[in-house]
Amino acid sequence: MSEAHARRVQAQFGGSAAASVTSAGHGAGEDLDRLVAWGAARRPDRVLDLATGGGHTALPFAAIARRVVAVDLTEPMLRAAREHVRARGGAHIEFVAADTSALPFGDGAFDVVTCRTAAHHFADVAAAVRQIQRVLRPGGAFLLQDILGHDDAEASAFILEVERRRDPSHLRSYRAAEWKAFLRAAGLTVMEDAVIWKIREWGDWTGRMRMSTEARHELETFVRAAPERCRAAFDFKLSGERVESFNDRQILLRAERD
């Protein structure tokens, strides 16, 4: 990853670490339940959670695995996550500062690798996926959740702009076919995939990233001025001048190392 992009991610998440650990959207949801169910079915011994953020995925995996290692690029995020999980049954989670594209673990070290709500920040997704394949044992599982790229170019450009104005470290999200190609190229076979929707409350979603009132108003103006078909693609709800919510489309994938 470029130094400039790594610094952008660290600036973004270093400042929002406290809000991330207490975020209801990160701490629960159908997507997390699905990842944990997929993981539990594997009865894993060693789990690696990539880009752990507030540790919300690492924590439930700590209840089903003997060893959980949680990796993140942002040190303040790791500190906040460690503090958050300590009293919640995750005292044995090990936190490691690293970039997903250069993981400091041996080949085949994990039974399961998870990555939730993070890959849209990765500068080199193909490199990250190669690392995931390398650290998984043969037959091990990769469990992914991320924002789903839209098939329509105009809707895709619209939501990318919305995401980037809220979080400048957002790079892009990928369509299901793109994920499958990344995984296939690295030697991982997709066994199951699903798309789910998550309603984002505008105030919570923009507030978590510490947008200024002015920046939030500018973003609302941008959303209101966008073509109706773009807003409709994400079910944006408006109330007068205000944006109330939108639906975030997410992809879930379960893949196995060949």
Ligand SMILES: C[S@@+](CC[C@H](N)C(=O)[O-])C[C@H]1O[C@@H](n2cnc3c(N)ncnc32)[C@H](O)[C@@H]1O
């Ligand atoms: C939205 S948070 C992750 C949420 C978390 N996985 C969960 O389940 O709630 C995104 C995290 O990705 C981390 N991150 C972004 N790029 C990264 C990279 N290349 N390597 C490691 N961590 C990265 C950020 O520091 C941030 O903490």
